[in-house]
Amino acid sequence: MKNKIWLSSPHMGGTEMNYVQEAYDTNWVAPLGPNVNGFEQDIINYTGVKAVSVLSSGTAAIHLALILLGVKSDDEVLCSTFTFSASANPIVYQKAIPVFIDSEKDTWNMCPVSLEEAIEDRISKGKKPKAIILVHLYGMPSKMDEIMAVASKYNIPVIEDAAEAIGSTYKGRAMGILGEIGVYSFNGNKIITTSGGGALVSNNSEYCKKAIFLATQARDEAPHYQHSEIGYNYRMSNIVAGIGRGQMEVLDDRVAARRANHAYYQENLGSRQGITFLQEPEGFFSNRWLSCILTKSFEQREKIRLALAKENIEARPLWKPMHQQPVFENYPAYTNGVSEELFEKGLCLPSGSNLTKEDLNRVISTINAVMNV
DSSP states (O other): OOOOBOSSOOOOOSOHHHHHHHHHHTTOOSSOSHHHHHHHHHHHHHHOOSEEEEESOHHHHHHHHHHHTTOOTTOEEEEESSSOGGGTHHHHHTTOEEEEEOBOTTTSSBOHHHHHHHHHHHHHTTOOOSEEEEEOGGGOOOOHHHHHHHHHHTTOOEEEEOTTOTTOEETTEETTSSSSEEEEEOOTTSSSOOSSOEEEEESSHHHHHHHHHHHBTTOOSSSSOOOSSOOOBOBOOHHHHHHHHHHHTTHHHHHHHHHHHHHHHHHHHTTSTTOEEOOOOTTEEOOOSSEEEEOSSHHHHHHHHHHHHHTTBOOEEOOOOGGGSTTTTTSOEEOOSHHHHHHHHEEEEOOOTTOOHHHHHHHHHHHHHHHHO
16 A cells, blocks of 8 residues: 555644643643743734634634624624535524625635625625624635625624635735634644644734633633633643644745645646646735645546545545535525535645655646546
C-alpha cells in the first residue's frame, strides 16, 4: 500500500512544545493562563483586530456571536448555504431559523444579489433577519464591499465565518475583522491548528469581554458561585493555546506553502480541458486552505475521486449545500443553482502545507491518467 496522502493534515512548526512544556512546568493546566492571553495577543498582532477571545471551537464562537447579537427563538439568521454544517448548526442551537443564501461564481461565497433579494422578501413577510453569517470558503474572501453595503443598508450585523480564512485578506485587511464579529477555527485540518479550538474576534472589545464571561459558565462577580445568565464551557485551555502560539509563528509560511500547492496544481492541470480553478479577483488574497478544481460533470468528478482513493490519496467533493442537507431541507433558501453545480462538479485536492513535490506529482499523475482515458 502506498503512503497515504491526506487532504489537509496538521503541520507542526517545532516551537509548540516549548509553550506546552512551560504550561506543564508552571502548572497552568486550566482554561486560563499565560498561553491563553499570549495567543489572543498574537491574533491581535497578526490581524489588527482590537479584541480576541480564544475558545474550544469555531462552532462555539459562532454560537456565542449569535447570543451576543441577541438572536433568540424564532429569529431569522441569513447564512451561506455553500459551507460546512458548523456554520448553520448554532442558529438552531438558539432555536432560531436559518435562511440559506446561494453563492456567486467569482468567489463561490454568498451572492450579494441573492442576499438583498432574501432580505427584502423576509421583510415583506414581516420577518426582518437578525444577523448574517457570511462564510469565506476555502480561504477565498467574499465580496465584502458589496455584502457589507447590503448589510449596512438594512442595518443587519454580519458574523464573518473566517474559520477557513485566517491568513487571507481583502484589499489588504484580514478576514474576520470587517464584520461585527469574526470567527476563526483551529481544528486539526485547518491552516494552523491547536488540535481543536477557535476564536471570536471583534473591533468591539465589549463583545469579546462578554464572550469570555459566557464561555466560562457566566459566573457573576461574587465570592461564591452565582449565575444570573446561562453560560457555557467554551474557553480554550492553556495547554491548547500553547500549541496555537507556536503555530502563529509559522502561519505566513503555511499560507505560502498552500498557495504554492495551488500554483503547482494550476500549472500542471490548468491547461487540461474539463478542469478549471477558482481565480483570485483583484484585491483578494486567499490563503488557499484547500486547492479545488471544477470538472465538467459529476461523472468526471467521481472518476477522479475514486482513482485518487485507489492510490490512497484523500480527495473530497466540495461542500454539499445546506439547503440540500436532510437536516436543513425544510428551511427557507434563496438559490440560484451555483452551489448545487459546484457540489456536483467540484473536488478538493490534497492541500496540506507538509506535502512534498513527490506527493503533488502523485496527485497530478493520477488525475492525468483519468483524463487521458
